Amino acid sequence: MPSAVSSRTGWAVSLAGAAAFGAADQYLGTVRFLLEFGRWPSTASQVSATWLLVPFLAGWTQRSPRSAAAIGLVTTQVALVAYMLMTVSPIEGVPLATAPRAAAAMASANMVYVVCGIATGLLYGWLGYRWRTARSLLAAGMVIGAFCLEPPIRGAVGERYNGAVVWQVEVALGLAVAVAVAMKTAARSRALR
Secondary structure (H helix, E strand, O other), rough: OOOOHHHHHHHHHHHHHHHHEEEEHHHHHHHHHHHHHHHHHHHHHHHOHHHHHHHHHHOOOOOOOOHHHHHHHHHHHHHHHHHHHHHHOOOOOOOOOHHHHHHHHHHHHHHHHHHHHHHHHHHHHHHHHHHHHOOHHHHHHHHHHHOOOOOOOOHOOOOOOOOHHHHHHHHHHHHHHHHHHHHHHHHHHHHHH
């Protein structure tokens, strides 16, 4: 079984990474990026699969299923807070004096994401642990499914991406993970013979 990093290091790196991810994801959707690069950055910031990768990778660092689920939950919420703080910051043109009120309004309006983040953070944190410790095909399949199935599901419910390149890259990443998992599984199977 591949070893996990130390608990403190895993938490520190995971929390810093989650905060950076949440802030960067929000920044991709800004008007500045829209003007400089067109629609694809704001479309990329709406991809849900990457938000599931955050707790998965964090859970992968842990030594027990309980701590993996916990870190998955916490990193998801930290990423959401970082996203919110960027949204209501002077970077987005929100004066500091009104930022607390804007943050409260944003949190209230987006409570569904907070609640879903609790469930997905716990689940994907645990799945990250399961992949690291047992090479669980269920864990790998959930990540692959998130990347490969999100674009067609969004299309089926009328939420089409603005940039086709975004969904193409998302599916390509999912397929790349599928190939890597298949290769790793085949190599492990050969080694056990």
